[in-house]
Amino acid sequence: MEKVIGIDLGTTNSCVAIVENGTPVVIPNRGGYKTTPSMVAVTEAGKRLVGHIAKRQAITNAENTVYAAKRLIGRKWNSPQVKNAVATSSYRIVEGPHNDRRIVLRDKEFSVPEISAMVLQEMKVIAEDYLGETVSKAVVTVPAYFNDNQRQATKDAGEIAGLDVIRIINEPTAAALSYGFGRNIEKTVAVYDFGGGTFDISILEIGAHGVFKVIATAGDTFLGGEDIDARIIDWLVSGFKEEHGIDLRQDRMALQRLKDAAEKAKCELSSVRETEVNLPFIISSGRNEALHLQRTLTRQTLEELSDDLIERTVDICKQTLEDAKLGKDEIEEVVLVGGMTRMPKIQQSVQGFFEKEPNKGVHPDEVVALGAAIQGAALVDDKQEMVLLDVTPHALGIMTFGSYFEELIPQNTTVPTHRTKIFTTSRDHQTAVKILVMQGESQRAEENELLGEFILTGLRRAPKGQVEIEVTFEISADGIVSVRAKDLETGLEQSIQVTATSGLTKEEVKTMMDNAKDDLVDRRSSEEFEAAKQEAEKLIGEIEKLFPQVQQIVASSDFGRDAIEKAKAIVDKARTAIERKDAAAVKEQIEGLTRTHRMFKGVVAKT
Amino acid sequence: MDPEDKSRPEAGAQVDDDDDEQDDRPTVAPSFDPVAFAQEVLGGKPSPIAGMPAVASPADEPAAGTSSSHGPHSHKTPQRGLGRATPGRTGRPTPTGLLSLANARIPSNLPPRKCSSDNVGVVDREWEELATSPPPPLQQELIDQMARGESPSSASVPPTLQEMNDRVALGDYTGALEVAEKLQAIDPRDEVARACAEQCRGVLRQMYLTRVGPLDRVPLVMVARDQLRWLTIDHRTGFVLSLVDGVSSLEMVLDVSGMPELDALRILSELAQQRIIAFR
DSSP, X not given: OOOEEEEEEOSSEEEEEEEETTEEEEOOOTXXXXXXXXXXXEOTTSOEEETHHHHHTTTTTGGGEEOOGGGTTTOOTTSHHHHHHHHHOSSEXXXXXXXXXXXXXXXXXXXXXXXXHHHHHHHHHHHHHHHTSOOOEEEEEEOTTOOHHXXXXXXXXXXXXXXXXXXXXXXXXXXXXXXXTTOOOOEEEEEEEEOSSOEEEEEEEEOGGGOEEEEEEEEETTOSHHHHHHHHHHHHHHHHHHHHSOOGGGOHHHHHHHHHHHHHHHHHTTTSSEEEEEEEEEEEOTTSOEEEEEEEEEHHHHHHHHHHHHHHHHHHHHHHHHHHTXXXXXXOXXXXXXXXXXXXHHHHHHHHHHTSOOBOSSOTTTHHHHHHHHHHHHHHOTTOOOOOOOBOSSOEEEEETTTEEEEEEOTTOBSSEEEEEEEEOSSTTOOOEEEEEXXXXXXXXXXXXXXXXXXXXXXXXXXXXXXXXXXXXXXXXXXXEEEEEEETTTOOEEEEEEOOOOSOOHHHHHHXXXXXXXXXXXXXXXXXXHHHHHHHHHHHHHHHHHHHXXXXXXXXXXXXXXXXXXXXXXXXXXXXXXXXXXHHHHHHHHHHHHHHHHHHHHHXXXX | OOTTOOSSOOTTOOOOOOGGGGGGOSSOOOSSOHHHHHHHHHOSOXXXXXXXXXXXXXXXXXXXXXXXXXXXXXXXXXXXXXXXXXXXXXXXXXXXXXXOGGGSOOOSSSOOOOOOGGGHHHHHHHHXXXXXSOOOHHHHHHHXXXXXXXXXXXXXXXXOHHHHHHHHHTTXXXXXXXXXXXXXXXXXXXXXXXXXXXXXXXXXXXXXHHHHOOTTSOEEEOSOGGGGGGSXXXXXXXXXXXXXXXXXXXXXXXXXXXXXXXXXXXXXXXXXXXXXXEEO
């Protein structure tokens, strides 16, 4: 059976999982970590860094390190979120073709799906290294509020990374799926997701036959664990300034160390009551004297520093329940998602608000990826009973007179589906109508997303309200939206097929995919070369150690002298192949080196 | 009586002919002719000074009491000891009653001068001018900086191609690179400086790589955590040291150092030399 990986492509961290022998497991990366930072950087030497290594130089190389690309993916250049990112990001964001955006790293432009593709490719490699085989299919999760363009952009990112994204599912749905895996439950669940960069609260109805409905979702895309790190940094910086009169923020190296130390301290305080932040040689004073930072941070201080941020999440939860017209007692289970939910104060606040203990049985960092892996396994295995039914994430409709939005297909409707409504003209003698297809929940049309438009002409000249126009919305199982408008009197009709766009054309996606494939090939061959080089160098070292002894023993015979010359030639060839960085040639020489080493050992052992 | 006449002992001064008193003499009479030496250094014939005895032959009994008459450093000397001449080793006549040359006002920082009896007065004035006039402006700035505890500003001394080449010739590639970079800062189109900088970087990189070894090696901190702050390193070195976690290879440390590769390599090689880090 083909393997399908589940990927939680997070704003700050990503995770990959797979179902093995019926059990979903998270795949650790080479460093042994189960999550990988969603960061991409390009060094001064032009080297591309992804993951942990990119994060370690995120501040010292801030202009060429991309973080939180998820906040930009699938959005238009003139959207408020992109404008915000342009103003606040350390890396450059410029306008690209088709109202798209591009990110500039070391004078080279990348599209946002390309950046996300680098992270997805990293997760693909992690999975392939673990499984020992190629992986080509994946289920990727996205926030519940992502619109079709954002979902398509995520799919494009997968394609660029060499992955066939067979399904995009909502993160709270994946979490609930992981929570309900193996259990036949029907419940109303609140998913409290406090991650590194974003906060989301979703209310789900887990129904019979694998129906997961997102009843309500809300959040803050600029509220996450990193904001709490920032508070700790502020505290450390102000204390140091008081003591030494130096602002550590002015030095990037100091700031990088502070950031790493702040995050580490925050994590430690989830299990201990106090921790020491110890940073020797953090900065030099005006007299070239090295200064040290050493301070103890207590859990109480951390809670005081982050109180208002935690309160904000509770306020959002409250608003969401009100919008969903649900009481706290109707929430049967609370699931915690995201690393920040390990913080005791957050767990207490959630428990305090929902008036029930949150479910801590699922791992908050891994639960979304596990749910995606479960869904992936279900999609390729006919025997699986649990199949998640896809639902429309947002309402669909058209703009009507006065710029109002008329909903035809409500949010969370399972697909495939179709709905029809009758509309009429708004002016006397109107002979044409413009149908604007929109997606969203607002009653004001301009607050929703425009998916497409078309014009129906040839209408009978009549007073307003007398011509009937039938509008039909249809969503196929693959999520393709078709809209048809028909003049009931004449039978004339027009239609449009709405395909989501990520901002990239098919040709652009193909080119990026080829580039990504080349990069992966380069990386793999570099890794192969390093492995071969290490083995060859080890053998060369051991042969050279034995040379003097062997020469002494066999030098008197012609055969011995000839053998020594041959051994030297093999060593020289291997060295040349290493210098040329020719992995294939090095591998060829390894056999000869192994034989030579065996022979030398034998000669020495016999004497 | 001439008030300058110091030949007579002052009232109350004891004159003692006791041989033991020779040990009380402040100096041993030089083996050369001090007067001639003084003339050579100071230039010109010595001014006739009242009371200054003429140079006596070894056989002569010294006149009692002498004094230096050249200036503010003059002081009275014991009558007895100086008056007695001791024959020098060479047999040359030694001055009698002449104070040691330490009393002579000989400026020490003057370049060697030609002896010319015609220029005594002029030379004297030159010495006075040099000793008492303020230093020229550039020197004054350096003096002021040193007084403030600052090192003299290198910007005040523009770098030269010659200096750069000299340093390369001496094998001082670090110094040569510094000069080359300064020259490039002055004129970014300076091809000679650019080429030299590239060469120096290449040599230095090789040198540091030889010290730290292959970049796939993993550095380890060899100093206990609580002892780190007692090391004598600056904050940049401290930053590089903080990147050494026993897991990341040298190449990874260079990638995340956030500084030019050469700087990071230099720091790593220095840390290795000081045995603050080791490799596996």
